[in-house]
Amino acid sequence: MDELTGEFEAERGHLLAVARRMLGSRSEAEDAVQETWLRFSGALSDPEQRARVRDLRGWLITTCSRICLDVLRSARVRREAYPGQWLPEPVVTTVPAADGFAPDPAERAVRADQLGTALLVVLERLTPEQRVAFVLHDVFAVPFADVADVLAVTPEAARQLASRARRAVHAPDAPRHSADLAEQRRVLDAFAAAVESGELEQLVRVLAPDVVSIGDAGGHFPAGRRPVVGVESVGRLLLGLYGQAQRRGGLRGRPVLVDGTLGWQSEFFHRDGRPVRMVTSFAVHEGRITGVFNQLNPAKVGELPPLGPEAVWPPR
Known part of the structure; x- marks a missing residue:
């Protein structure tokens, strides 16, 4: 467990950066990263299971992104009722x-x-799926095959989601x-x-x-x-x-x-x-x-x- 903790803490800052861009809230991002730790420590506590994961950062980003996607989908409902x-x-x-x-x-x-703040405000225009695709690919250079795995879509669909997000981020009315x-x-x-x-x-x-x-x-x-x-x-x-x-x-x-x-x-x-x-x-x-x-x-x-x-x- 000490070894798992050390591996995770080495990636915590990167995961927090990913989650903050996806969620626009530091507290929600911290919660998502903590949930990622719980899933990581539960799923990979067996040394044999841990040995099968060759790209730890990729595994953690995928897990954290799926958690963020769920949060974004529920957040849209909450934001619509925001005063x-x-x-x-x-x-x-x-x-x-x-x-x-x-x-x-x-x-x-x-x-x-x-x-x-300007970027976070513009990211609010995106659908949850567009936001995840844009953040993973355009900000963190995650390949579209891996983005597609997070979103449960084809790589081509992931590419299209990121493209639509990119157009919204660079729209003429977006604060520059x-x-x-x-x-x-x-x-x-x-x-x-x-x-x-x-x-x-x-x-x-x-x-x-x-x-x-x-x-x-x-x-x-x-x-x-x-x-x-x-x-x-x-x-x-x-x-x-x-x-x-x-x-x-x-x-x-x-x-x-x-x-x-x-x-x-x-x-x-x-x-x-x-x-x-x-x-x-x-x-x-x-x-x-x-x-x-x-x-x-x-x-x-x-x-x-x-x-x-x-x-x-x-x-x-």
Whole structure:
């Protein structure tokens, strides 16, 4: 059992990356990986059975993917009943030091494994089967024969599922994100200055013409039921949000990495006096913001540590 545990722990990080992309939820991904461990330890505890598995990573990914597929199919029903717009629970980490936008190779590899909220949002457009096919083949280079085994379809059908998913991910209305951290920081500095000015004309220069804004309040706070699209509509929405928060007092924030991309963790007061904790992530492409994603559902951000005394507005 110790040997099995060691083998599995060596693959846990990779499995978690696969499951997170499939499910869009870190907690659900962790549950899927734990279920994979239970099946692994139960099915391969006999040394003879373990010896028959020559590609352990392949066996684990196949098992984990089937678990994720079941979760995705049930999640579609839950999402349809979700109050308002849905965003994934954010994975929030600290921003590197001022000179840390050119990290060492090991850190760069870790960051490359991050997702970005924009991709997770686009993946929500896919069917469970399309999402599994796209993640396995396009992200993790799993051969279509193995993808077909997970989905219980032919390799050609698996290829078609991945192709349809690819078209949806790269659709013209999908938020685009291509900026490195240094460019993200420049754009967000300009965005913060524009928001602070309160001038719509200044803000729209930072936003892409087809920018989209999505807010997930989980029914706890008022929020639109549909994304807001278009530079002027999104600009007015954001100026109103931050302007009202500033007028109520207590607005503070700090830069953070949200799924590997630069964003903000902020706190302010709702108009009824309740404290609001919000995580905002951005998609940045060609020097402009293409997506603004506000996560303020307490069930998804409530476990984050509160802001310290160093938090200010605008975040820096």
